[in-house]
Amino acid sequence: MEENGALWLTIKDLPEEERPRERLLQHGPAALSAAELLAILLRTGRRGENALQLAHRILQHCEGLSGLGRIPAHELARIPGVGLVKAAQIQAALELGRRVAAAAPEERPLVRSAREAYMLLADMADLEQETLRTILLDTRGRVVAIPTIYVGNVNTTLVRPAEVFREAIRRNAVSMIVAHNHPSGDPEPSPEDVALTRDLIAAGQLLGIRVLDHLIIGRGRYTSLRERGLSFATPSFSQLAPRT
Incomplete structure (x- = not known):
């Protein structure tokens, strides 16, 4: 896709074997990077930036996964391209992961x-x-x-x-x-x-x-x-x- 004379790729522009969702279905979630998993949650990016690029920027802003796990929802939502809906999706996924990790070993x-x-x-x-x-x-x-x-x-x-x-x-x-x-x-x-x-x-x-x-x-x-x-x-x- 071209914008203001510059080319940028949407997720659909990537080869199928490089798209995060397709890679997850083909190889399992363990094969994906943190940015790829986050991109699946985000689903879409914003004009000039696809979901994978946005995911990389979010992780950079938060200084990695540990920072992403600590950032409040309202602060996460203020990152350009995120907003309240995407922030809620990310925080829900993080909380679900915490609850799975905290599940009793007997489960x-x-x-x-x-x-x-x-x-x-x-x-x-x-x-x-x-x-x-x-x-x-x-x-x-x-x-x-x-x-x-x-x-x-x-x-x-x-x-x-x-x-x-x-x-x-x-x-x-x-x-x-x-x-x-x-x-x-x-x-x-x-x-x-x-x-x-x-x-x-x-x-x-x-x-x-x-x-x-x-x-x-x-x-x-x-x-x-x-x-x-x-x-x-x-x-x-x-x-x-x-x-x-």
């Missing part, structure tokens, strides 16, 4: 077996593209997060252990379960799946993050490589569960 699922892990990931059976996710766990075996790591071919030539463990490190997870789907519907692991699993177990040992299992998800069923006899980090699922 987070406890994973004590491959079957329980599969139940958290059963929707992957319907995905048309091969997708890799991880279930991140705390010291008691409760779920910290389930980020999507890759969408596309999941094999040893494309999957980088650094990417798989990035969210686990960021969220201070102590163990993880890796899972990916086979769009064919057949959960039988390939030699590449086994090779990838061994690479991830080795990387986890170096990083101090235990890889407890790798699930291959098919249509209505799954395969656990731990149950198939592959050597995984200890403790087992049962050893992670809290004592009663």
Whole structure:
């Protein structure tokens, strides 16, 4: 779009793979920057400035996310391009995030077996593209997060252990379960799946993050490589569960 002889891009002018909302739907919210997430909340920018540019400016004004969390609504609304409606949307999202963070740990699922892990990931059976996710766990075996790591071919030539463990490190997870789907519907692991699993177990040992299992998800069923006899980090699922 051109204004006063200068070109500026709206969100719709960006390539589809660079648009925040499309990136979230494709790769999950964990793959987005703070500015991209904020741009989704804003939805629109103002004349001469798209939502992503406005989001960057808001974060700069607030000196980052911590400042955004502290700024009063009326002050946020005075930032050019924000206004009362956008300020209310941002503050509502921030408060919701606080309430989620404050939720009792007992509200987070406890994973004590491959079957329980599969139940958290059963929707992957319907995905048309091969997708890799991880279930991140705390010291008691409760779920910290389930980020999507890759969408596309999941094999040893494309999957980088650094990417798989990035969210686990960021969220201070102590163990993880890796899972990916086979769009064919057949959960039988390939030699590449086994090779990838061994690479991830080795990387986890170096990083101090235990890889407890790798699930291959098919249509209505799954395969656990731990149950198939592959050597995984200890403790087992049962050893992670809290004592009663």
